[in-house]
Amino acid sequence: MTTVVAPTAVRATTDERRVAKRPGTRRSPLLTLAMLAFLVYFLLPLFWLVVASTKTTGDLFSTFGLWFADDFSLPTNVRDVFAAENGIYARWLLNTALYAVVSAGGAALLAALGGYGFAKFRFRGNNALFGIVLGSIMVPSTALAIPTYLVFSKIGLVNTPWAIILPSLVNPFGLYLMRVYAEDAVPDGLIEAARIDGAGEFRIFWQVAMRLLAPGFVTVLLFTLVATWNNYFLPLIMLNNPSLYPVTVGLANWAAQASMGGGGSGGGVLPLVVTGSMLSIVPLVIAFLMLQRYWQSGLGAGGVKQ
Amino acid sequence: MSTVTTAVPRRQRAASRRAAAGYLFVAPFLVVFVAMLVVPLAYAGYLSLFREQLIGGTTFAGLDNYTRALSDDRLLGGVARVGAFFAIQVPLMLALALFFALALDSGALWLSRVLRLGIFVPYAVPSVVAALMWGYLYGPDFGPIAQLFDKVGWAAPNLLGSDLMLGSLANVVTWEFTGYNMIILYAALRAIPTELYEAAAVDGAGAWRIAWSIKIPALRPALLLTLIFSVIGSFQLFNEPQLLQRLAPNVIDSAYTPNLYAYSLAFTSQDVNYAAAVSFLLGAVIVAVSYTVQLAANRRRS
Numbered sequence: 001m002t003t004v005v006a007p008t009a010v011r012a013t014t015d016e017r018r019v020a021k022r023p024g025t026r027r028s029p030l031l032t033l034a035m036l037a038f039l040v041y042f043l044l045p046l047f048w049l050v051v052a053s054t055k056t057t058g059d060l061f062s063t064f065g066l067w068f069a070d071d072f073s074l075p076t077n078v079r080d081v082f083a084a085e086n087g088i089y090a091r092w093l094l095n096t097a098l099y100a101v102v103s104a105g106g107a108a109l110l111a112a113l114g115g116y117g118f119a120k121f122r123f124r125g126n127n128a129l130f131g132i133v134l135g136s137i138m139v140p141s142t143a144l145a146i147p148t149y150l151v152f153s154k155i156g157l158v159n160t161p162w163a164i165i166l167p168s169l170v171n172p173f174g175l176y177l178m179r180v181y182a183e184d185a186v187p188d189g190l191i192e193a194a195r196i197d198g199a200g201e202f203r204i205f206w207q208v209a210m211r212l213l214a215p216g217f218v219t220v221l222l223f224t225l226v227a228t229w230n231n232y233f234l235p236l237i238m239l240n241n242p243s244l245y246p247v248t249v250g251l252a253n254w255a256a257q258a259s260m261g262g263g264g265s266g267g268g269v270l271p272l273v274v275t276g277s278m279l280s281i282v283p284l285v286i287a288f289l290m291l292q293r294y295w296q297s298g299l300g301a302g303g304v305k306q
Numbered sequence: 307m308s309t310v311t312t313a314v315p316r317r318q319r320a321a322s323r324r325a326a327a328g329y330l331f332v333a334p335f336l337v338v339f340v341a342m343l344v345v346p347l348a349y350a351g352y353l354s355l356f357r358e359q360l361i362g363g364t365t366f367a368g369l370d371n372y373t374r375a376l377s378d379d380r381l382l383g384g385v386a387r388v389g390a391f392f393a394i395q396v397p398l399m400l401a402l403a404l405f406f407a408l409a410l411d412s413g414a415l416w417l418s419r420v421l422r423l424g425i426f427v428p429y430a431v432p433s434v435v436a437a438l439m440w441g442y443l444y445g446p447d448f449g450p451i452a453q454l455f456d457k458v459g460w461a462a463p464n465l466l467g468s469d470l471m472l473g474s475l476a477n478v479v480t481w482e483f484t485g486y487n488m489i490i491l492y493a494a495l496r497a498i499p500t501e502l503y504e505a506a507a508v509d510g511a512g513a514w515r516i517a518w519s520i521k522i523p524a525l526r527p528a529l530l531l532t533l534i535f536s537v538i539g540s541f542q543l544f545n546e547p548q549l550l551q552r553l554a555p556n557v558i559d560s561a562y563t564p565n566l567y568a569y570s571l572a573f574t575s576q577d578v579n580y581a582a583a584v585s586f587l588l589g590a591v592i593v594a595v596s597y598t599v600q601l602a603a604n605r606r607r608s
Contacts, residue, residue, distance in 0.1 A: 028414040032522045035409055037416075038402075039424045042481065046427070049439050049452060065443075065450030099353050110335040117331025121324060131335065136343055138534070138596045140542040142565050143589035144343065146581055147350030154349075170342045172351045201327040230432040235567075237573065248434040251547060255438050259552045265342060274442070288430040289423055 046281075053077055053278040057270055061108045074258060077275040086248050091243055093251040093280070096229060099161065099246055103168035104224035111214055111220050115178025116205060130179070137172045139144055161236035164246070168228045174220035181216030182209070197232055218294045229284065247280045347589075354583035371583035380561035381584060385541075385591065387472065388563050392540035392595075395476035400532055402480070403487035404525070408517050410488075411495040422492070426485035433482060437549035440478045441466075445553060468553040478599075480547050483539070487532045494528035495521060530603050534596050541592045544569070564588045 002174060048065055048066070054077070059069035081089050148167050152158045157166070178220050186209045194204045211216070232248045251273060258269040357367035375381055408427055415588035428436065443449050444465035454460035465474045498521065506516050517593050544565040551558040551566075560570035570586065 029416075031409055031414050032416045035406070035415060035421050042425050042428055042485065045327055045436075045439055045443060045481065048443060052442070061448045065453055067449060089362060094569070110338060110524070114332045114335030117328050121328025121331065123325040123328040126328070129332065133335075133339060135593075138538060138593045139343065139347070139589055140538050140592050142542040142544050143568075143585045143592065146568055146585045147346035148342065149572070150344045150353060150578060150582065166338075167342050169338050170432065172339075201324070201331075206330070207498055226430070230434070232432070232434050233430050233569075244558070248432050251438065252434055255549065256552055258534075273438060277438055282429050282433055283425060284430045284432075288427065291497075292423060292426070296560070 004293045023222045025049075025090065049274065049278050049281075053271075053275040055271070057268070060270065060274070073271075074275070077271045078279065079270050085242075087278055088242060088245075088271075089250065092245050092247040095161075095244060095246070096246040099164045099168070099231075099235075100225050100228040103165050104221050106165070106169045106223040107171040107174055108217050108221040109176035110169060112210070112217050113205070114175050115180075116182045116186070116209055118175070118179045119182035120186065120188070124244075133172050133175055137176065140277075145234050145237060155284040158238055159241055161244065164228070164231065166226060167234060168231070171220065171224050171227075174223060177220055178213065178216055181196050182213060185212045186214065195257065205262075212238065215294065218291070222291060222294055226284075247276075251276050251280065282304065323475050323581050327466075341575060344557050347586075350582040350586055353571060353579050356579050358577070359581055367579070371580050372587065374580065374589055375583050381564060381567055381587075382560050384564040388541050388543055391472060391543065393538065395479055396536040396540060397531070398476075399480045399484050400529070401537065402484050403491055403532065404522075404529070406488040407495055408492035408521060411521070412494055412513060414513070420486075426489055428482050429482075429486040431482065433545040434549060436482050437478055437546040440474070440481070441553050444474055464552065466557065468557045471554065471557045474593070475543070475546050475550065476598070479539070479543075483536075487536075490532050490545070491525055491528050494525055498524045526603070530600065533599055533603075537595050537599060538592055540593065541588065564591075 044066070052060060052067060053066055054072050054074040055069050055074045056062065056071060056076075059073075063069040064208060112249065113237070118126060144167070149158065152163050157163050190208060190212075191204055198274050199207070229246075231246065233247045235244075235246050236252075239249065242250070245253070254269050254273045254276065258273050324491075353370070354371050355367060356364050357370060358364050406421075409415055410422055415421060425492060426602060443451060446452050446462065447463070449465075451465065452462040465471075477571070494553075502520050502524075503516055506520055514518050542565050543563045547558050548569075549568055551562070558566075560574065561567040564584065565588065568581050568584045571577050575581075
């Protein structure tokens with residue numbers, strides 16, 4: 001990927017270029033302090049979650065929320081989370097991973113194929129079809145969820161993994177990003193040269209275009225991955241078998257039990273909700289920080305063009 | 307084999323073969339698009355024209371479900387509520403995101419990488435976890451906000467009460483999405499050619515003047531994008547109120563937002579036909595508001 005010509009959107013976002021060009025800017029302590037205050041607002045809730053996941057139920061109620069208690073019961077809490085209901089939490093995590101990876105891979109592939117097709121081929125209806133897809137970005141996913149449920153319950157897809165995966169394969173914004181990206185990243189001359197060499201259109205796509213499209217592909221992959229990972233409404237209405245739940249619906253169920261039980265039977269569930277929540281975001285936060293530049297470049301491409 | 311054919315038909319044949327390849331590339335996406343978007347919408351549109359009755363079964367009702375929806379106070383109340391949410395939360399969130407993006411881009415910050423990543427991190431948190439977490443933070447039993455008020459000896463505000471609930475929800479959404487919008491705007495700022503700044507600086511423009519006269523106008527398409535995403539997000543608000551509902555069942559009823567209402571119609575009242583009409587109308591409202599926003603933005607530019 002590094003050997004490939006980076007398209008303008010990506011190249012423009014690298015920090016070095018700008019910083020190197022502006023030596024005269026003076027740093028402002030006041031602005032930095034103000035920004036740090038905002039940073040506290042964004043990170044403190046997560047700090048609370050981490051602290052809370054190290055506490056017993058008793059300490060949760062009796063000690064100050066933003067600091068650790070004397071007992072460090074994180075290991076116990078983690079063990080309880082994975083032991084609850086015969087280890088269903090691990091099952092939820094696996095379900096989430098499965099739904100997210102299959103949906104994201106499929107959606108990114110469909111968007112890459114389609115975006116390349118719309119960008120690089122002139123065919124009748126090209127613009128009209130693209131316009132329809134673009135307009136559908138505004139169709140809200142949750143307003144679509146109930147209609148999709150009604151169709152799926154008619155054809156018996158409710159309560160299966162397909163009920164989550166199939167609707168997630170359509171990502172109109174992903175198609176839009178890939179079209180914009182393909183226009184910039186894949187030079188027509190390169191495609192023409194490959195054609196003259198006798199390569200078929202699909203071979204050109206796989207062996208030439210796909211390499212150039214890789215950064216955009218990863219961006220769409222990440223988008224759909226996060227959207228499916230965070231999906232709540234769709235699995236909530238599609239699934240009623242707890243062993244098919246993704247982690248979001250599972251945690252919400254535990255939270256409902258915890259709030260119903262109050263201090264009694266629900267008291268035991270509360271640390272499960274808190275620790276389960278904390279554990280479920282650890283992989284995401286790490287992945288986010290590591291893949292951050294793809295977000296920026298992809299979103300940049302979407303925001304710069306119109 | 308092709309010795310007889312002249313150059314022109316051969317090129318034509320190549321062009322039509324290429325057009326066919328174009329169709330093949332876009333076909334997989336379009337097939338799934340039709341199956342997962344067009345068909346459900348069409349089916350919901352169809353269902354919304356019928357009515358199910360205890361006696362007589364399903365009968366054609368024409369637009370009755372829609373006229374019922376347009377005079378349904380619970381639905382209209384929910385639409386008004388998310389409308390108010392949109393009018394207050396979105397400008398606040400986008401102003402914050404714009405301020406953060408400009409500050410990061412100005413080069414006047416220490417620790418800018420840490421700040422950028424730290425503000426973006428909440429976007430990695432699923433809205434379910436964010437809502438649960440903030441629900442506990444707001445709560446009177448062990449929430450640190452109530453604890454702090456307690457320590458100072460003041461009465462803690464009831465953040466889950468009916469007066470403050472919409473603000474509390476707005477805070478959760480702001481916390482989740484400000485960093486996301488900031489990254490969109492920041493990426494757009496990075497793509498502005500630096501020559502523009504240099505020219506302005508030579509003309510004696512200061513940092514604020516450059517931000518106001520060059521950067522913000524150049525951000526127009528990116529701001530429009532964030533605005534459209536925010537319209538969609540606000541009007542289909544569901545996860546956060548649905549999860550806080552359990553902590554405050556008397557404040558958040560089953561029609562608090564239009565989406566909660568559609569959900570309870572479909573699954574609690576089992577009134578599928580009316581739920582389809584409500585979903586359809588909600589989608590129409592969102593598309594209408596999005597188009598209005600876009601038209602307004604384009605008119606102001608021209």
